[in-house]
């Protein structure tokens with residue numbers, strides 16, 4: 001798939017801008033603070049209905065305005081599909097083919113993107129929160145059931161935490177309701193864990209091969225789902241649901257004491273291993289970056305496998321963060337395959353040599 005056209009109205013520092021893109025590589029050049037990341041962000045928001053930089057949609061609306069509008073023409077399979085996301089003070093409206101979608105989950109997934117920004121290079125070293133977000137955002141785009149389970153899980157978790165606080169403050173003693181909430185939470189939680197494990201297995205298959213090739217076959221990369229639940233290996237989805245329910249029940253006293261839910265996918269993590277050693281603990285900075293690169297590039301293939309089409313790749317200022325060999329690898333992997341949007345202050349030599357027929361945009365002050 002590729003994005004043919006984009007129209008931005010009052011999005012960040014763009015007042016009213018229409019752009020036509022190449023299905024190949026689009027290079028966005030410009031000095032600092034001109035709107036390069038804003039443009040990538042608008043494509044990301046058009047695809048996922050949320051920003052990678054902020055949870056507050058009002059930050060996306062151009063200063064002094066009440067709403068922003070992102071419109072795009074996506075070419076997928078044989079069709080051109082108009083997508084539109086309107087961001088207002090009172091929430092957002094999402095339209096596919098000019099028809100407003102009742103649920104955002106019906107909208108997400110029409111356009112698939114992978115974003116790679118300098119902060120992603122810290123995927124390995126950074127907080128567990130970042131790694132959970134990575135799985136949720138990337139997998140959520142291509143797996144509607146996952147997105148649904150995740151939304152339901154978050155809803156029940158909120159309720160359950162509120163109820164644990166009541167129990168903790170002795171405003172109620174009713175454990176039956178805690179049981180009900182625990183069973184619901186475990187039902188969504190078990191499904192989420194099973195789906196995450198499957199996604200990681202799929203991703204590992206591709207990431208391992210890419211990583212071997214980037215490291216001249218020196219490093220075997222593998223992933224592990226690191227759960228707060230005990231002994232989850234080899235369990236089916238249903239068994240994971242039961243296991244989570246059981247382990248929640250074993251923790252009631254502790255959870256009531258702390259007034260919060262202590263186990264479940266909202267606390268889980270991913271471990272990255274190189275030659276069976278944890279990269280987070282033992283890996284050099286370069287190994288951690290290369291791991292992040294392999295993971296991101298592997299996603300391209302996973303998305304292709306699951307949706308039948310390659311996603312768009314948004315690369316924000318990453319070339320300057322990688323050495324020549326890794327830049328070359330990255331650019332070779334995406335050539336003639338994936339529509340790419342790449343920002344940089346200026347073209348460097350590797351890019352000049354490897355990017356064939358780029359469409360170049362120079363961005364200055366939101367124009």
Ligand code: ATP
Pocket residue numbers: 011012013014030031032033034035036037038039058059060061062063
């Ligand atoms: P760098 O090379 O430093 O990363 P960039 O070109 O990626 O720069 P962006 O992050 O795209 O820069 O744009 C930043 C500019 O957008 C800032 O000058 C900021 O003031 C402006 N900006 C951010 N949000 C809004 C908004 N809601 N309304 C108007 N302008 C905004």
Ligand code: MG
Pocket residue numbers: 036037038316317
């Ligand atoms: Mg930027």
